[in-house]
Amino acid sequence: MSIRLTDLEGAALAEIAKRGAATSYVVTQAFAGSPSEFWSGSAGAVYPMIKRLAARGLLQGEAGSTGRRARQEYRLTDQGMAALLDWLLDCDRAAGLGFDPLRTRLVHLDLVPAPQRQQFLEGVQSRFAARASHQAFADHPLSRRVYATWLKARAHWLAMLDQVID
Amino acid sequence: MSIRLTDLEGAALAEIAKRGAATSYVVTQAFAGSPSEFWSGSAGAVYPMIKRLAARGLLQGEAGSTGRRARQEYRLTDQGMAALLDWLLDCDRAAGLGFDPLRTRLVHLDLVPAPQRQQFLEGVQSRFAARASHQAFADHPLSRRVYATWLKARAHWLAMLDQVID
DNA sequence: ACAATCATGTAAGCAGTTACATGATTTT
DNA sequence: AAAATCATGTAACTGCTTACATGATTGT
16 A cells, blocks of 8 residues: 655655644745745645645644644654655656756747847846855755755756757 | 746647647647656646637637548637747746756755665666666757756756765 | 734635547558 | 547546635734
8 A cells, every 4th residue: 555645745744754743834834935936835735735644644633832822733653754755765756857947948949049049048047147146045954955056957957058059 | 918828838839839730639749748747748638728728819720631530720829929939938937946856855855864865866867867868859859959958967966966965 | 002924724716637438540 | 340549529536726714923
């Protein structure tokens, strides 16, 4: 019996595992703080998802409270940790292409003449440069380094493409 | 009045524009032939989408036929081409992070000990190597080069991370 | 005290999925 | 003639979105 997590579920479990325990709200904030625009981390997605994970026995809820306000904290069960590791270390899924808004456009750039291609690439490059100077993930060294090296790899890709696309 | 296309719509319009005219089926095949697993190009997605684009005046339908079988061919209207170019050359969206199944996992690899991290990275690397030898997009030079350089950039990224993650 | 924002949700909608149906065409 | 596959859909489902509601807490 295998428990297949969606990528959003996997990422949410990872955020909870990292903290030991967390509320749904903490998870929404973790997503909101990410520079990725792909998941909004909206309450409408996260709260029901956390409940589903608890119903599936991957999370254990416990009533914590600060002051008179009730809140539900969750921590991973053994089964939840096993599911998380299955998801996290899944090489086949990790080696997938995902969705890349730049790659999706690049393959169709032959629809426009060279000057417009050039202008587009420069626009993208300058936006990446702006990102690089922003200093994201000040609180988490691994995330910061993953992101920083990702940006470098992107720049490297664009440099390779420059010679290919004119 | 701006017409904002989803990425799937933009990619579909681009496939049609590239061919001059195309049926919905041709579009599904274009997606199915891509090495990306992100969009299945399922009929359930494509056929209704093409109809929506036609209803919005971005595509013009014309009844072609081979033998006695009726088929609907579509080509871009002027408005459709304008919408496509808006989407295609949108630097802000192109510079987004998209969804990256590897990046999503890498930032959480500190949940597992170094030997497992190493094993995971090797597994991913070998799958990329397998992709590289596969020769995708034999029919479209630009796509092939975009994909080939993307794979190189990924390898470059993993090489940078090797030193950082142990 | 009032306003802002924190925190926990719910409701409706939308864009994709898988699975199925159906008839035309091609292959064996 | 039968089987495979080509081609065009439709139906039910899923998982996300935006937008809203509501009460607690914090700041001025």
